[in-house]
Amino acid sequence: MNAVVIAVLVMIVLSLMRIHVVIALIAGAIVGGLTAGLSIVETIEIFTSGLGANASVALSYGMLGAFAVGISFTGLPNLMVKGAILIVGREGDTRLKTMTKVLLLFVITTIACFSQNIVPVHIAFIPILIPPLLKVFNELALDRRAVAIALTFGLKAPYILIPAGFGLIFHDIVVTNMQESGMEVTMAMVPSAMLLPVLGMVIGLLFAIFFTYRKNRNYQQKELATNQETPSYNYSFPGIAVALLAIITVFVFQIQTDSMIFGALTGLIILYIYFGYLHLTKKFSLNQSDELMTSGMKMLAFIGFVMITAGGFAEVIRETGHVDLLVDSTSGWIGNNQALAAIIMLIIGLFITMGIGSSFATIPIIAAIFVPLAAAIGFSPMATIALIGTAGALGDAGSPASDSTLGPTAGLNADGQHHHIWDTCIPTFLHFNIPLLIFGWIAAVIL
Template sequence: MNAVVIAVLVMIGLSLARIHVVIALLVGALAGGLTAGFTTMETIEIFTNGLGTNVNVALSYALLGAFAVAINYTGLPNLLVKAAIKVVGKQGEDRRKTLTKVFVLFLIAFVASLSQNAVPVHIAFIPILIPPLLKVFNELAMDRRATATALTFGLKAPYILLPAGYGLIFHEIIVENMNESGAAIEMGMVPQAMLIPVLGMFIGLLFAIFVTYRKPRNYENKELSDQTLKESDYSYSMPGIILGVISIIAVLYTQVETGNMVFSALIGLLILYIYFAILHFQKKLSFNDSVDLMTDGMKMLAFIAFVMIAAGGFAEVISETGHVQSLVEATAGPIGNNLALGAIVMLIIGLFITMGIGSSFSTIPIIAVIFVPLAEAIGFSPMATIALIGTAGALGDAGSPASDSTLGPTAGLNADGQHNHIWDTCVPTFIHFNLPLILFGWIAAMIL
């Protein structure tokens, strides 16, 4: 049996059974390591060696969680709720509320799209933007699964299609690895080849918004902090709003300029400490309370941080087994010259690899070295090969419990503890994006 297939199936199966995803990653890695012939202790050692891969990202999440709770304390959430009530109407007329929900979901998808290309902050904006908006979503009775789908669309589709920001990195990885594997392609060919697969993702987004998750879903209004605070403690004031907005702008600007989420989150927190100092002198908040708020915020995203750390260990075990290449090679023989079969098999292989690793960017170098000669032998054109490799790399990023495209949305939407990572983010994004990507990626390979 192939160790990659076993590891991914065990990890996904345990996650769907509501076993904690960190445990699922560890047990999946053990299953993969044992299948590959490693001993239990060898597998644990490899897993442990890979834990440091995502430590920087994990620390970023912890600091951004603290920042999100601090922003909540400035009163911005209450201000947004009041604005939402004016838009929706106090009676919440059904048609008006529906139109508002659709507008908000498309706006979220648009903002997320900007985070990949125009303002490449990636997932750093989610813990800043989404937690304060949860009360607004509750007022609109929005199904957070639709919001998760909109966020993941914005985190994936732009970098797959557009050669700017993170998209430029993704396209460069495709071109460089395909050229090194013997395919003569240029950067301008990638957006053309990926247009059809991204169209499939857009259709999946529309289906999620207008069909699957169109009905109202009620949530409780909960504070983001474990602190027992009075509603008046969250009443907004002009200094709080000004410093809150300044801190958000500073975090995003610093992230763009430095590319470092840890440093940018620290800058935002330091600015908010100015507001806490004002409240301290007004005897409205002690410094001990502000420390407790920060600690609560870090706890809020501790789950995501631990998943990212465990995902690094899981990916290390998969890489060390050497079974990724054997998985690809084992499928080459039965395909022959069957274009339709070859396309679907290559896409499914990409799905398995990316579901395990959790990164489209890391999957491309792994599959390109085998897919390029395989696609040429089967008879695919260069454009079709780009579509296959790009789509196979992107597959699994949505739906993977270890992907930042799913962890990011969960980090924001579960700030009040009412959004399940697997069933409310991973499963919806898998259904609405991976399935259309397979279909439209296959169509692209057939017609290009």
């Protein structure tokens, strides 16, 4: 059996059984290594060597968690809730609530799209924007699975289609690796080749908003995952001004330094100054501010541990050598059947990306093998781009180890009412991977 398939299946099955995703990743890595013929010692050594790959990302999330909870104590969330109540009404007109929910979902989608291209901060905006909005979602009885869909769409579709920001990096990886594998392609070809797959994602987004998750879903009004004894404050002009200044500063510094860590640090410094002011007015103690920041880090500790573990899992998958075997074993019986070849190549990409959790890391793995295989079968360069781009994107949505799912979960589960697997991974898998498979296959066949 192929070690990649076995490792990913073990990880997925354990996750679906509600085994913690960190444990599922470790178990999948061990089983995959043993299946490939590695000893338990070798597997553990390889796994350990890969843990540092995502360490900086994990620290970034911890800092952003502290910042997000700090923002919640400036009074900004209470102001947003009051504004939502004024728009919707506490009893609420059903039609007005529905319109407000749809508008809110499209605004979130737009902001997420901007985070990939126009203001390339990736998921850094989620712990800042989403936790304060949870009370608004609860007031609207908005199904958070729809929000997860909207966020994941915005984190994926823009970089697949648009050659700017993270999209420029993704397109460059596709083109560079295809050229190195012997196929002449240009950057200008990628958006045209990826248009149909992204259209599939748009259909999945609309289907989720207007059909799958259109009904109300009730949540309890809970405080964020902070210390129960830490006081909260009503909004005030100084608090709102400080919150907005801190948020803008984080975005600006993140772009200037290209570091989420230092971006969050500047925001925390501003909040500490504000908390110091509250201390002087005897409204807040410095010990309480430390407890607040620690609680915020705990809120995103989950995503940090998963990202670190995913680095080890991905390293084991690569070192088994079974990624090449997975592709090679299919090429012998495909023949010249382009329709069959396209669907098999896309499914292979799905399995690899589900395990690694990164479209960007999957492209170099599959391009070296897919390019000569596609050329031998007779696929055009445009069709090959569609195959490789879609195969890389497949699995990023729905993977328990992907930041496209971990980011939304970290924000939506700030009050402990959103499950990573059942409320983020499975909904995004169904609504994006299925359309990507269908429309990616169509693009490969017709281009």
